[in-house]
Structure formats: C-alpha cells, structure tokens
Amino acid sequence: MRTLIHSCTSAFFALLLSLGFAAAVQAQQATPTATVQTTVDTILGILRKPDFDFDTDREAIKQEVTKAFDATAMAQSVLSTNWRSATKEQQEEFRDLLLATIENTYIDRIKAYTNETVEFRGESINNDRATVESVVVTQSGNVPVNYKLRLRNDLWYVYDVEVENVSMVSSYRDTYRDVVRRSGMDGLLAQMRSKLEELKASKGV
Amino acid sequence: MNKRLLSALLVLLFGFATPLASAQDDDDDFFVFDDEEDDASVTIADPLEGFNRAMFAVNDKLYRGVVKPIARGLRIIPEPIRIGADNFFTNLRAPISAVSALLQGDVRNAGTEAGRFVLNTTVGVAGFLDPATKVGLIRDEEDLGQTLGKWGVGPGIYLVLPFVGSTSLRDFPALIATNAWNPVYQNLHDDTIVAINVVDAENTLSLDKDTYEAFYRDALDPYVFFRSAWAQNRAGRIER
Numbered sequence: 218m219r220t221l222i223h224s225c226t227s228a229f230f231a232l233l234l235s236l237g238f239a240a241a242v243q244a245q246q247a248t249p250t251a252t253v254q255t256t257v258d259t260i261l262g263i264l265r266k267p268d269f270d271f272d273t274d275r276e277a278i279k280q281e282v283t284k285a286f287d288a289t290a291m292a293q294s295v296l297s298t299n300w301r302s303a304t305k306e307q308q309e310e311f312r313d314l315l316l317a318t319i320e321n322t323y324i325d326r327i328k329a330y331t332n333e334t335v336e337f338r339g340e341s342i343n344n345d346r347a348t349v350e351s352v353v354v355t356q357s358g359n360v361p362v363n364y365k366l367r368l369r370n371d372l373w374y375v376y377d378v379e380v381e382n383v384s385m386v387s388s389y390r391d392t393y394r395d396v397v398r399r400s401g402m403d404g405l406l407a408q409m410r411s412k413l414e415e416l417k418a419s420k421g422v
Numbered sequence: 423m424n425k426r427l428l429s430a431l432l433v434l435l436f437g438f439a440t441p442l443a444s445a446q447d448d449d450d451d452f453f454v455f456d457d458e459e460d461d462a463s464v465t466i467a468d469p470l471e472g473f474n475r476a477m478f479a480v481n482d483k484l485y486r487g488v489v490k491p492i493a494r495g496l497r498i499i500p501e502p503i504r505i506g507a508d509n510f511f512t513n514l515r516a517p518i519s520a521v522s523a524l525l526q527g528d529v530r531n532a533g534t535e536a537g538r539f540v541l542n543t544t545v546g547v548a549g550f551l552d553p554a555t556k557v558g559l560i561r562d563e564e565d566l567g568q569t570l571g572k573w574g575v576g577p578g579i580y581l582v583l584p585f586v587g588s589t590s591l592r593d594f595p596a597l598i599a600t601n602a603w604n605p606v607y608q609n610l611h612d613d614t615i616v617a618i619n620v621v622d623a624e625n626t627l628s629l630d631k632d633t634y635e636a637f638y639r640d641a642l643d644p645y646v647f648f649r650s651a652w653a654q655n656r657a658g659r660i661e662r
Contacts, residue, residue: 322640356505382658383651391650392643
C-alpha cells in the first residue's frame with residue numbers, strides 16, 4: 218500500500234503544477250526562471266486575495282495558464298507520432314480538448330494548496346530548450362517540480378511540467394497512445410469529449 | 423521474514439530480470455523529438471496486464487471501502503500531530519535509507535541520512551520533529567529497489583499487488599528486504615513491521631487531499647495513468 222500511496226502522493230502534487238504553467242512574459246528576453254516565476258507569483262497572488270472566490274477568479278487563473286503555455290508544442294509532444302498522421306482538424310480539436318482536460322484536472326484542484334511556498338533552484342538552457350528547477354515546500358517535505366520550456370519568438374513558453382519526476386506530457390502520452398491504438402484518433406477525441414462532459418455534469422459546472 | 427530465503431528469492435528474481443529498453447518514438451521532424459533529452463520516455467513492460475488490472479480494481483475497492491475511510495477518521499487528530507507522526511515514520515526508515523545510499527556508493531547522502539537519524543532521534547524527540555532539515559540535512563530517501571536500479575537492474579515487469587499497489591519484479595522483493603533489513607526493525611516481529619507500514623500509509627493518506635480520487639476520475643484510463651506515473655517516479659528517483 219505504501220507504494221500506492223506514494224504514487225497517489227506524487228500524483229497529488231502534480232496538481233501543484235498548475236501554479237507553474239509559466240510565461241506571462243511581459244518583458245522580452247526574460248530568463249526561463251523569471252518567466253516561470255512571474256506566472257507562479259501571479260497565480261499565487263490571485264489565490265491569496267482576501268476576497269478570493271474560486272468560481273469568479275477561475276477565469277483569471279485560466280488566462281494566466283493559457284498565456285504561459287505553448288499548447289501546440291504540448292499537444293504535439295503528447296500525441297507523438299500520432300500527431301503527424303492526424304488531420305489538421307483533428308490536431309486542432311485535440312489541442313483544445315487537451316487544454317480543457319488539463320484545466321479540469323489541475324486548475325480545479327489548486328484551491329486547497331495556497332499556503333505552499335515555491336523556491337527556484339536553478340535553470341539550464343540548451344539552445345531553444347530550458348529546464349527550470351523548483352521545489353514546492355510543504356509541511357511534510359519538499360516536492361521537486363521541473364518546468365520544461367521552449368523559446369519561440371524570443372519568449373519562453375512552458376510545454377511540460379514534471380512533479381516528483383512524473384511528467385505531465387508523458388503521462389498523457391502513455392494513456393492516449395493506448396486509446397489511439399485501440400480506437401484510432403477519432404476514438405480518442407470522442408473519449409476525451411465525453412470524459413469532459415461527464416466531469417462537467419458531475420461537478421454541476 | 424526469513425532472510426536467507428529472501429536473499430535466494432532476490433537472486434532468483436534478478437537472475438532473469440532484464441533492463442527494459444525504453445520504447446522510443448522515432449520522431450524528428452517536429453519540435454519535441456528533435457532533442458534526445460525528450461526522447462527518453464519511460465515505459466515499463468506489462469505482460470501481466472490482465473492480472474494487474476484485476477488487482478488494480480481490487481485495490482480501488484479496498485481503498486474506497488476500507489483504507490480511505492480509516493484515513494478520513496484519522497483526521498480528527500490535529501494535523502500537527504499527524505505531521506509529527508509522518509516525521510516519526512520517515513525517521514524509522516532513515517537507517518536503511520543510509521545503508522541503501524552507501525550501497526549505491528553515495529557516501530554524501532549516506533552521511534546526510536545517518537546524520538538526520540541521529541539528530542532527529544535525539545534533538546527531534548524520537549523523530550517527531552525534523553531539526554535536521556533546519557540545519558540543512560535535506561531528506562533524499564533511498565531504498566533497496568533504487569539501489570538495485572542504480573546497479574543496473576531494470577524494473578523487470580510491472581506488478582500490481584493487493585494492498586501493496588504499484589510495484590515491479592525488482593521493487594517488490596526489494597521492498598520486503600528494505601523492511602527486513604532495516605536496522606531499526608531488527609527486534610520486531612513481522613506483524614509489527616507490517617503494522618508500522620499500515621499506520622504510516624493511513625497517516626500519509628490522512629494528510630493527502632483526495633489526489634487518488636481526482637486523478638482516477640479524470641483519467642481516460644486510470645490504470646495506464648497510474649502505471650505511467652509510478653514508472654516515471656521510480657525511474658526519476660533512481661536516476662537522481
């Protein structure tokens with residue numbers, strides 16, 4: 218059971234990654250760390266407002282996240298080889314569904330986690346890629362969170378977040394690969410659509 | 423636990439446990455896979471998927487029916503006390519963590535984990551407090567599964583076992599050895615060691631905020647999601 222709990226705990230910290238969908242880069246040439254930090258600070262700022270209300274402020278958080286993310290890069294990365302065999306329409310729908318899925322899973326859960334502090338530990342840049350290392354300090358220990366960024370038009374955008382070594386992109390990729398193999402691209406899109414509707418209905422959103 | 427039997431079992435298991443070649447996607451004309459750093463996707467062989475899926479379903483029932491309700495009940499205990507208990511259980515594992523680090527040739531971390539145990543057991547009141555972190559001895563817990571991994575032993579195949587949850591042909595025997603060979607547990611009965619692990623797990627879960635439920639609910643295929651997360655987490659811990 219310990220290992221199950223451990224996976225769960227790792228997975229649970231994955232929700233913290235929503236704090237980091239970085240890149241509200243106003244200033245050009247911001248470093249990858251500055252890029253991530255700006256977004257994390259902005260989102261934590263929203264969460265810690267005295268009059269914070271999840272339903273009304275959710276949209277603001279979502280906008281920060283969307284702004285910070287290179288959605289296409291992420292969608293490509295998740296679909297891997299299946300991206301190329303998909304049609305343009307399938308690619309676009311997939312990208313939109315993926316964003317909605319991430320929003321559902323991660324943004325929905327962050328309201329319980331506002332007292333954590335985030336410390337940035339360093340970055341490494343390799344041409345147009347960068348990794349920003351951070352640690353979320355919780356009462357029962359430190360959780361390593363790494364952000365993967367890509368440089369596009371002189372701005373850094375996040376395309377993956379790794380929490381406790383668990384990459385969001387890899388987790389989705391592993392799950393979706395199986396679905397595409399069994400049911401094809403249209404099958405995947407249909408399943409993603411119905412999952413989102415099911416979640417919406419169960420949450421009464 | 424009969425240690426000689428265990429050793430024999432380990433040798434037997436790892437005699438044929440082969441390192442797993444990761445299934446790599448041969449993509450190079452779009453952005454993510456033009457970099458070999460991203461190409462290393464972690465996968466784990468799962469020839470027993472049918473059995474594992476059945477056990478995953480059993481564990482889900484156990485979790486929702488028994489394990490989680492108990493953890494929820496524990497929440498009547500004030501959180502600072504449960505965090506203290508979490509520190510206590512972590513501290514019990516520090517000696518075998520130090521041994522594991524040493525076996526990996528990581529003398530620095532072995533020293534850190536041993537130092538943590540000494541400081542937290544004494545100044546930290548039997549491990550309930552964590553003064554070691556405050557003086558810069560940061561926890562980096564190791565176990566014998568990670569040690570085997572460092573030695574080049576692959577996970578073999580993925581296993582889901584009742585109560586244990588996600589594990590592998592490498593990590594399950596190693597988990598038993600990690601418990602059986604922990605210096606702190608030497609005079610304890612097997613039942614007591616199991617009880618320690620159960621209470622630790624329930625306590626950990628009481629501090630968690632319904633993570634399992636959320637990811638289970640949101641994933642298209644929860645089984646694959648948790649398998650992937652587990653494999654990535656273990657691979658990352660071994661690499662670190």
